[in-house]
Amino acid sequence: MGGLRGDPREWWLRGRALTAANPLVVDIGITLLVQGAMTMPFVVPRAAGAPPATWGAYGLSTLTVLPLVWRRRAPVAVLFAMLAATALYGLAVDGPGQPLPYTGLVITYTIAALSTARKRLVTAGVLLVAVPVGVWLNTRSARELTFSVIVFTAAYVFGRLTDARQRANRVEAEQAAARERARIAREMHDILSHAVSLMIVQAEAGPVAVRAAPERAEAAFDAISATGRDAMTQLRRMLGVLREGADDSAAPREPQPGLAELPALLDRVRAGGLDVTYGTAGDVRRVPEAVAATVFRIVQESLTNTVRHAGAHTVAVQLTYGQGDLDVRVTDDGHGPRPGRRGHGHGHGLIGIRERAAVHGGTAVVGAGPDGRGFEVRVRIPVPAAAEVAR
Numbered sequence: 001m002g003g004l005r006g007d008p009r010e011w012w013l014r015g016r017a018l019t020a021a022n023p024l025v026v027d028i029g030i031t032l033l034v035q036g037a038m039t040m041p042f043v044v045p046r047a048a049g050a051p052p053a054t055w056g057a058y059g060l061s062t063l064t065v066l067p068l069v070w071r072r073r074a075p076v077a078v079l080f081a082m083l084a085a086t087a088l089y090g091l092a093v094d095g096p097g098q099p100l101p102y103t104g105l106v107i108t109y110t111i112a113a114l115s116t117a118r119k120r121l122v123t124a125g126v127l128l129v130a131v132p133v134g135v136w137l138n139t140r141s142a143r144e145l146t147f148s149v150i151v152f153t154a155a156y157v158f159g160r161l162t163d164a165r166q167r168a169n170r171v172e173a174e175q176a177a178a179r180e181r182a183r184i185a186r187e188m189h190d191i192l193s194h195a196v197s198l199m200i201v202q203a204e205a206g207p208v209a210v211r212a213a214p215e216r217a218e219a220a221f222d223a224i225s226a227t228g229r230d231a232m233t234q235l236r237r238m239l240g241v242l243r244e245g246a247d248d249s250a251a252p253r254e255p256q257p258g259l260a261e262l263p264a265l266l267d268r269v270r271a272g273g274l275d276v277t278y279g280t281a282g283d284v285r286r287v288p289e290a291v292a293a294t295v296f297r298i299v300q301e302s303l304t305n306t307v308r309h310a311g312a313h314t315v316a317v318q319l320t321y322g323q324g325d326l327d328v329r330v331t332d333d334g335h336g337p338r339p340g341r342r343g344h345g346h347g348h349g350l351i352g353i354r355e356r357a358a359v360h361g362g363t364a365v366v367g368a369g370p371d372g373r374g375f376e377v378r379v380r381i382p383v384p385a386a387a388e389v390a391r
Helices: 008-021 023-043 055-070 075-092 102-114 117-138 142-212 214-242 259-270 289-310 348-359 386-390
Strands: 275-282 314-321 325-332 363-368 375-382
Touching: 023 055, 023 102, 055 075, 055 102, 075 102, 075 117, 102 117, 102 142, 117 142, 142 214, 142 289, 142 348, 214 259, 259 275, 259 289, 259 314, 289 314, 289 325, 289 348, 289 375, 348 363, 348 375
Parallel strands: 275 314
Antiparallel strands: 314 325, 325 375, 363 375
């Protein structure tokens, strides 16, 4: 019995996954359910003088249900088959009636939910004729006609609502996929831009160092190798999320780099000849992993911007932990922003910094550093208290 236990939500999700992968199973199940409902008038005790429940009548009633198995593949054809079988049942035998037009309601809902506007229009025209004719052949009662119009209208409306919900879900899924593609593109830009920029700077300094200070040249080449390996590791880590198929175990699933990886990042930048200082202020505390990864990428892109565009000799990275936020500042002593020039202050990297901050409800300001010298990136991200993070 232990194997039957589990979270009801988990069983529900498994059931939905099964039905989504096997729609024919759903259609067969609906057909059997409708057949069970239409069997009831044949098995309950019959009142005196009521039409007899014969096997022939039951067989004809089954013919009105059987086409529902193909309701998704050919809904309009199923509608006409059901109408023909129903007409045959009403004209050929005098069997038990049904409290509801089950098959008609199911196929009306199906066409409203899954079919094109043209097929829905054909269905509406057919039902406008078939429903009054069916009432006339049965009871010729205005009450039954009113009831039939109400239930068929309700089935059609429910079908249209289902279609609208499915469309909304598809749009939401497409938007989520677009956001994920943008996030991955931003991550790849940050990783590759940072790594390539450092490798170029270190490679350009290598020949000079070979002649003037061989030990510095060796350190530069080591830094190039380390930077390349780190970039490859991060790319494999990120692209592993995109892998599909049975070989998911081969895809790296390590978490994104966070605050603990900042010192190693700064060391790689220092190896390129830039003097980097790092400090923290305030009540240093744990922050959510998503925020930590964002801070790492912001610092990485800011340093890349400095290496590529600033012409700086020193850069300072400062993290200030406030009461409810985290302030990140990256300040260099380079030439600062140049109006009209793309790059320092205008490139995709700085746009990505603003987007990353906005994801967490934060703000990003870029521009000239203190006293108008150099360049500064300042990002403020709301972070919860330590107790909330732990919880």
